[in-house]
Amino acid sequence: MSRNPAGKEEAMNAIRELFEQAAKAWPKKDMANNYVALARQVAKRNNLRIPSHLKRQFCKGCGSFLKQGSNVTVRTQDKAVIYKCHECGKLYRIPFIKELKARKRKV
Secondary structure (H helix, E strand, O other), X not given: OOOOHHHHHHHHHHHHHHHHHHHXXXXXXXXXXXXXXHHXXXXXXXXXXXXXXXXXXXXXXOOOEOOEOOOEEEEEOOOEXXXXXXXXXXXXXXXXXXXXXXXXXXX
């Protein structure tokens, strides 16, 4: 466990870089999935949270890198965005919390 703030920043940069490498290596699914697994290990070792915009790029069920139009379907419903992984079939619902709060304030 790294208590050094510089070490945590280096780990976060490594996580971002690994996700970038996964996106570049996308046609080779196995390599992209390996980069995601490494990024998750780095986050776990350093007790870091993966940023939300990166969390949506991998499946929590099977650990595969998600590329829209290839192995994930993204839909919008009344109050949420729904991601469906084609590898394992897992669904993720992400509610429009900020938008719902803004609507309530206006009314």
